[in-house]
Amino acid sequence: MKFICSDMWKPYLKVIAKKAPQALNILDRFHIVSHLTKAVNQVRIEEVKRLKDEGYDESVLRHTKYCLLKNPENLTPKQEAKLDDALSYDLKSVRAYLLKESFQLFWDYDSPYWAEWYLDKWCKRAMRSRLEPIKKFVKTVRSHQPLIMNWFKAKKAYSSGIVEGMNRNVNLVTRKAFGFRSYEVLKIALFHTVGGLPEPESTHRFCG
Structure with a gap:
């Protein structure tokens, strides 16, 4: 059995189905969760706007974007306190977070079998939430x-997490390299960053 891990982009799925019909196409967990976190953030954005328009205090949702989107174990103490507050x-953003x-x-x-049982149960619960971005995510699922x-x-x-991490590193180096005069210089920077190659010793010493 051959395996292919991809996201939900339709052209990818069409090509995989056509060129590798014998392979088991796995939708990457990272991209599925990414769709859900975007839905949660959309609920938060819409709720902040609604509270402002209706004259309510929206301060409870200020600076909560990453509090609501990050995994609990990755929160800073300050973010944990903000999330607890x-x-x-009783907010739509809280329902979306839960x-x-x-x-x-x-x-x-x-x-x-049991994973699909739980997914069906979760989808039914989410569709009753009356949170449109969440309901849209359910339809995608x-x-x-x-x-x-x-x-x-x-x-x-199987997961494309390693590839996603490498892509982030490439994008970061590319942004830092803005203004480099040649592709060769950028390529060397990518080799050193992504490839973990040793860097030459500095030709200068700086005294503090």
């Missing part, structure tokens, strides 16, 4: 559900 309010966190349990299942479930059929062994 926001969770004490749905995001409960969705993470889906990935913990080992059995494809349902339209790609067989490919999402392939992750479990492949024993959760």
